[in-house]
Amino acid sequence: MSWTDQELSEMAKKAEAGRAFTYDDSFWGEMEALLPAKKKSIWPYFWAIAVPIVGALTLYLAGPTKGVSTSHVAKTIPFEMNRFGNTNNLGLSLSSSQEKKVVGVDLDIQSQNFSPAISAYSAEKSAIKNPKILVSTETNFGRKQKSGNTRNLEITEQIVPVINASSSYKNDLTQFNREALPQDVNKSAESEIVERLSFAPLSLLGFNPYLKMLALPYYSRRRYFSAFGELGFGIGEAYRSDQIGHTESISLSAGVRITKNKLFVQAGFGFEAEKAGLELNEREKIYDYGVKTFENRLSYKQVYRLNMPINFGYQIAKHAIQIGATPSYLLSTKMKYAYLENENVKRNETIFGTKTGWNSFGLKLNLGYGFNLFPSTTLGLNIQIQAMKQLEISWTTSENKMPISGQVFIRKTLR
């Protein structure tokens, strides 16, 4: 009998289909031993350490304050209003309706009987909470203010224009700052302050100067929250030690800041685009029927990350130092990909989104300095060090273990 090609093929296929192998559970044990050990994530450890620290600091900063200074600034308001309203020696003239407005927002001055002024510093904590003053539409200063404009006296930066307004007044304020106020203010001390304020050249101070001055940060021990936006420009070491060059980045983030006394904690969320300049090559050489080479060239141009910076800091006048960490997640990349066979390019294209060779998560530790250029604008510098490997081990042995980068940032504090 002669076997046709078709008969041979069918016979082979049929036999192959009918073949079965018995699986034993022990096979998996052997296979599992060959698999690479499961990566131990450092994140549980990181969070286990970070969460209690952040929690404790947040509780400390956001928790109730002690002592008589809880509403220190706030309590001065009726006192000042009362004084200026009665004496009129600062040139502020409020009509009766305007006065009512002022009074009506926060408290009833009459009923509280704020004369003498020192009552504001008394231990009556419940007297005024969250003082806000509605400014009248027109005053003797001749400046117009929008009706219903609300000023929160707890905003510390408001003092700066006052300080800049007059050198003599600045001196007064400096002196004023040096004197201990919060805890042991007595009647005579306060009277003295009021006297000094009374002589301030108000024409140079702008609208409602006394209110601004009362918002001096140094007198307040209250915590406060603020939001901020931050723009940063960075430059850093290359990811691979055998590649010349550096990385450049631009980042935009927003966050919140809690301040208490001179300590602050801030957390944010932002986007970062980095010019990576990283090349990863994979080459295979086969010695069979002549030498053949196959090569994948991955040239990363840009990487895009989500950053979640957390910083703790200490503010001394206009200067601040901060330390913190910035966990990041790799969102996407832009890459030039080339595939070569025997040095001949077979494929060459730009690809978005590939993460080959990268670890998704990263962590930078940073030490920073900030300087308050303006009341709500800070210019600063961060020195950052990469604490988690950014490249997969399988791709390169010449990874810069902990590349250092520097970042200049400008932060705008929002209300």
Place this chain on the structure above:
Amino acid sequence: MKVDNEIIASCIKDDRKATEQLYKYCFQSLMPVCYRYHKNEEDARSSLNIGFLKIINGLKDVELEAFNFNAWSKRIMNNTLIDEYRKSKKYRDRYSITDSERELDYFAESYKNEALSNFGEEIVLELIKELPVACAQVFNLYVIDGYAHKEIAEMLEIPEGTSKWHLSQAKKILREKLEKIESQNKRMVI
């Protein structure tokens, strides 16, 4: 059992339960492929494990949309087996040349008492194993796995014409062997 994208996604995340499930699946689908290249199950399983390791490592680079796991894994397994063969090429060549004639006689003897109705598939599979390695590879890839000569030529890094020649050689040898066995059986019956 079916391999869906969910299992594959879990394997990418290094979920060991999902990886075990995938291994079980691959054992059934790929073990026959491995067995074609080996004399016993132990060696076949060793190759399967090496291939499975490559499959797991390669999963993270695949696009899950429109992903055919069966075809992809079979291709990886075949490449693994071909690589293994290359590493031990000289040994295999000697082995084939030395034993091919003797094996032919062995099969002729072994099955001479079998009934004609049983003659066929099992013998074919064993005979394929006794083909010269290159011929067996091409025959398996073309006939059983369904690759085209062009693909086989790429995988084995040989010219397409050579692949065709190996296939025709394989069929010719198989045909000769089967006819020889058949004639032996006929003699026994008579």
